[in-house]
Amino acid sequence: MTDPVESGGRYPVPEPSAPLASRLSVGALAHRSVSSASRAAARLTSAKPQLLDLSRIAVAYTSERYIRFNGESSSPWAALSGFFRTSDGWVRTHGNYPHHAEALRAGLGLRPDAGRDAVERTLAAMPAGAATHAVTARGGICIAVMPENPVADELLAADPPVRVEHLGSSPARPRTWGAAAAPLRGIRVLDLTRVIAGPVATRTLALLGADVLRIDPPHRPELPAQHADTGHGKRSAVLDLRRPADRAVFDRLLIDADVVVLGYRPSGLQRLGLSPAALSARHPGLILARLSAWGFDPSVADRRGFDSIVQAASGIAWIESREDAVPGALPAQALDHSAGYLLAAEILTLLQRQAAEGGSWLAETSLRRIAAELLRMPRTIRPSIAEPFDPAPHLQSFAFEGGTLTTAAPAVAYEGGPDAFAPPRPWGSDAPAWL
Numbered sequence: 001m002t003d004p005v006e007s008g009g010r011y012p013v014p015e016p017s018a019p020l021a022s023r024l025s026v027g028a029l030a031h032r033s034v035s036s037a038s039r040a041a042a043r044l045t046s047a048k049p050q051l052l053d054l055s056r057i058a059v060a061y062t063s064e065r066y067i068r069f070n071g072e073s074s075s076p077w078a079a080l081s082g083f084f085r086t087s088d089g090w091v092r093t094h095g096n097y098p099h100h101a102e103a104l105r106a107g108l109g110l111r112p113d114a115g116r117d118a119v120e121r122t123l124a125a126m127p128a129g130a131a132t133h134a135v136t137a138r139g140g141i142c143i144a145v146m147p148e149n150p151v152a153d154e155l156l157a158a159d160p161p162v163r164v165e166h167l168g169s170s171p172a173r174p175r176t177w178g179a180a181a182a183p184l185r186g187i188r189v190l191d192l193t194r195v196i197a198g199p200v201a202t203r204t205l206a207l208l209g210a211d212v213l214r215i216d217p218p219h220r221p222e223l224p225a226q227h228a229d230t231g232h233g234k235r236s237a238v239l240d241l242r243r244p245a246d247r248a249v250f251d252r253l254l255i256d257a258d259v260v261v262l263g264y265r266p267s268g269l270q271r272l273g274l275s276p277a278a279l280s281a282r283h284p285g286l287i288l289a290r291l292s293a294w295g296f297d298p299s300v301a302d303r304r305g306f307d308s309i310v311q312a313a314s315g316i317a318w319i320e321s322r323e324d325a326v327p328g329a330l331p332a333q334a335l336d337h338s339a340g341y342l343l344a345a346e347i348l349t350l351l352q353r354q355a356a357e358g359g360s361w362l363a364e365t366s367l368r369r370i371a372a373e374l375l376r377m378p379r380t381i382r383p384s385i386a387e388p389f390d391p392a393p394h395l396q397s398f399a400f401e402g403g404t405l406t407t408a409a410p411a412v413a414y415e416g417g418p419d420a421f422a423p424p425r426p427w428g429s430d431a432p433a434w435l
Contacts, residue, residue, distance in 0.1 A: 088128055
């Protein structure tokens with residue numbers, strides 16, 4: 001049993017927990033999140049919930065460790081991503097995308113081909129605040145590693161993990177849900193998300209039978225392994241929404257969409273006329289969902305960020321430190337994955353609500369809000385040790401781009417529900433049209 005002193009007395013009996021070693025309740029958060037999506041899916045067809053496989057959840061949350069193409073793995077982290085010492089502390093950077101690596105170098109005044117050693121030397125001579133300002137001013141990703149802020153976490157927790165807003169009235173849309181194996185058959189989802197959290201949410205909808213069409217700009221290709229890891233069951237098309245011809249295609253897609261999931265910064269969506277308010281005004285009856293790194297208050301809404309960056313800024317990196325004065329990290333990109341499953345659960349709930357009541361609805365969450373949830377859960381003084389397990393039963397293989405792709409299998413489960421993903425499609429390989 002969890003020590004009530006160490007846990008703050010909140011949960012005298014431990015929750016089910018996926019085997020993810022951490023001082024924080026990462027495994028319990030993972031189970032909660034996948035359970036929420038599983039229960040919401042089961043309610044669509046009155047299917048019975050079932051006990052979830054905790055090892056399967058752990059594999060799903062650490063899927064980047066298991067992805068293989070023709071048996072070969074690749075690191076999810078680029079050379080310019082990670083923790084760096086500064087003259088007064090530490091920063092964490094994110095340079096996985098080429099344009100972010102370019103902006104990081106530019107912000108530090110380095111050559112376009114500068115490597116990790118040059119970044120280390122430059123940052124070691126700068127205060128963390130100055131480094132953060134210099135890099136972010138050029139559009140890069142850099143954040144000072146900070147201690148936790150319980151006051152901020154309590155303020156964030158005033159809202160639920162996924163906030164729901166009624167955007168406007170429209171007639172009810174009575175629906176006949178598909179069988180338990182594909183309850184969302186006939187639902188059309190436009191996916192305007194990237195990286196992990198949004199794609200996990202839309203991948204869950206695709207697992208449940210929805211026609212999910214991901215739209216990306218041609219000048220920002222997704223990282224191949226990342227796309228393969230979260231693209232299951234979805235189609236992938238490229239449109240430049242700044243071009244009138246492409247925008248006309250997109251607007252036609254919107255007419256028949258049931259759900260739109262947004263993961264881009266609010267200012268960019270506003271410029272394109274794709275804010276939730278604008279979309280619901282033009283298309284009453286839409287269900288909209290959106291994610292951000294930091295939340296949607298104007299003071300933070302446009303800040304760039306990723307799971308690892310939010311961990312560093314929220315205090316998680318110091319809590320998870322394994323060495324004196326050296327920050328650490330969670331055993332999984334748990335903020336991303338949890339946000340994705342929780343958002344998917346709310347979308348499913350809103351589809352049912354809309355079928356009965358009508359209306360346009362918005363569900364939204366942020367990685368920082370999920371971090372606050374995790375930081376308010378029980379924790380231990382010592383890192384937990386995950387029980388070893390065999391990941392093989394929780395992996396799937398597909399024919400993909402002339403080879404064999406192996407990825408994690410789905411964690412969402414309920415009686416009669418789907419137990420395997422459909423394969424991903426190569427990035428940008430599909431027409432921008434509904435099935």
